Each structure stands twice: as structure tokens, then as C-alpha cells.
Amino acid sequence: DDNVNAGKKGEFKEVPFIPFVYQLNIAKDMLTALEQSRDLVCAKSRDLGLTWLSVLIIQHQWLFKPGFTAIMTSRKEKLVDYRGSRNTLFAKLRINFDRQPKFLKPVNFIKKEHDKVLFMENPDMGSSIEGVSTTGEVARSGRYNVALLDEHASIPGQQQEMIEASTSDAVASRWYISTPRGDQNTFHQKAHSPTILRSDAHWSEHPYKGYLAWQEIKYKDGSLVRGRIRSPWYDHEIKKRDQPDWMIAQELDISFQGSGGTILALNVLRMWREGGRQPVLAALYEHRNDKQPALLIFEEPRSDTQYMVTGDPSHGTARGSFCAIHVFKLPSFEQVAEYEGEIGLDRMGSVVYWLARRYNWAYIAIEAN
Secondary structure, X not given: OOOEEEOOOOOEEEOOOOOOHHHHHHHHXXXXXXXHOOOEEEEEOOOOOHHHHXXXXXXXXXXXXXXXXXXXXXXXXXXOOOOOOOOOHHHHHHHHHHOOOHHHOOOOOOHHHHEEOOEEEEOOOOEEEEEEOOOOOOOOOOOEEEEEEEOHHHOOHHHHHHHHHHHOOOEEEEEEEEOOOOOOOHHHHXXXXXXXXXXXXXXXXXXXXXXXXXXXXXXXXXXXXXXXXXXXXXXXXXXXXOOOXXXXXXXXXXXXXXXXXOOOOHHHHHHHHHHOOXXXXXXXXXXXXXXXXXXXXXXXXXXXXXXXXXXXXXXXXXXXXXXXXXXXXXXXXXXXXXXXXXXXXXXXXXXXXXXXXXXXXXXXXXXXX
């Protein structure tokens, strides 16, 4: 971490946490989320100090706000609190707290009584910080001002859903902080929700890593296409790491589509996207939170051709669930249209009917789940 750096073997060199501008901006968003009781998503590149930042803000609230309650979790309990490790969330709390001047510490604080495994209490303010493992029991035992969900995308999918259910009514503000791990998880859904405050941290905002940064650009069909952001540090990291594209996308680029170990390499996906078939009609952008067209028609129906409409309703809900509909030409199964939108079953049925009717009363095959 930038703030607790390794010195000689077995030693650590501790430096003050003096925030950069991007960290100050994210800190403001964290405080806004607290004040307004809103959820916050921080999609980040690796090693930008956001875990330290969130822990220190929580500790500040614990020190000075009466009755403040917080809960912290990560992908496994040993990353939350494990005696002897300096890399846990609670270790960061203790490293900072132990170095505070006496006048800032609670008068009645007794370490043996008020600093336990997975729990810290401020007896003067009646405030507390709890730590839990990533199970469905997160936040079920009380109500909290904030929940820190560190490395949220790394938590297994089923546990993400269980945490979502257990914290929805018990926590005023949830902080989802993570590097992306693909686009098929709750973290991706939260990051693209229009109702959630989002504050990203990209490596290029770091004054050292982003020094002399530039962006790849090229022109295609008269339009400007933007590519990766690069810098001398970034190019050096890629060479030093010698990692596949999906890992670079995950650790550095804040790429949901490219991260998570995709079946196809990111450069192949980019090649297909850039050289793919262009739609003759793109519409219904309001059905997607990213403002991209939901409906793409690549070929208008022909009177002498039979078609098939297939659909996947995903979870079958309008919130955080993309349904996918495809129209194929028979018998070649060449795709002629597609739809992808965050809608419920009722509207999905209308879209399927509209497409089937448009394409010569096509056959319909919908996945039942």
C-alpha cells in the first residue's frame, strides 16, 4: 500500500496519509453518501489507497459522531481482522488510532475492553465498528450508519446477493469498493445503477502513475474512437507484470467487460466490436442505464424469410437485471436483430411480441427460469 510501505525484509516504513486530489474528491463523495444516506460505488484500479481512505473516514466518524455505527467486511474474514497481520481492515484502524495524540482519543477507552477481534467501541461517544465475514448474516443483528464492502466484486456471486438482502434495510449507506471482476455480478449492477452515487479512482489520476499520461485514439468511419489511457508508468507495469489482457483490465483499467477472466481475450472482443456488423437502426436507449441503444437491427425483415426470436429474461426483474433478446434468420441462424435492456418480464413480453410480429410472425423460444 502507498501508506504502509515495505522497508527491509520483515520491516515496514510508515508514512503519514496525506491524500492526493483524487482521494480528497472521493472522500467528499463518501461524506455526501453518509449525510444523504445513499449508497456509493467506487470502481478502482489496484493500489490507490481507497481502502485506507474509507477506513480512516469511518474511524473519524467513530471518534467524533455520537452513536455512530459501522460494519466492515471483505471477501474473507482474515482480511477484516486477523491478529498479527497488518493488512486487515482493523489493522489499519489500529495503526492510525495508536498514533493519535492523547487528546484525540476517547478518555474512557481501555484497549483490552474496547478493542477486540472484529469489534472496536468508543465508550465516550457510544459508537462502534464491527467486522464480519462475507455471509448472509451481515448487518442482520442491528442497524448501521455505513457498511464498508471492500473488494466487493471478489465476493462469490451468491454471497453478494445474500449481503445485498441482509443490508438493504439495516444500513443507511453502503460503500461498494472494488476493482471490477467482470460484468455478471452485483458490483457491476450497482456501478451502472442511476440511483447510486459513483466515484471512480483510475490510476491515471495518481500524480506519479499518471505523469505524462495520454489516450489512444483512432478514426473509424469518420468518427473518433478512444482507446486505453497509457503513461510511461502504465507501459512499464504491463511489461513488468507480463499478464493477460483480462488481468490488466481488472487490475488497472477499470474495465468490467475485459476483466474477470473472459472466455475470449479482450483484444479479440475489441477486434470483433470494431469490425462487427453495423446496425441499420439503433433505438430505445432509455432502457439502458449507460444510455446505449437497447435495440439494434442489423437487417430489416424479408417477406420470403422465416425468423426465430429467442430471449433470456435473466433474473426476471427490472432492477439490476438485463434481459437479452435475439432475432435469427432461418435456417442459417444469422443474427439480424438484438435487444438488451434492464426491464421486467411484462415489458420484455411486449418487446418479444413486437419483434416476432415485425419479423413475419417469427417462432418464439424463451428461456424459462
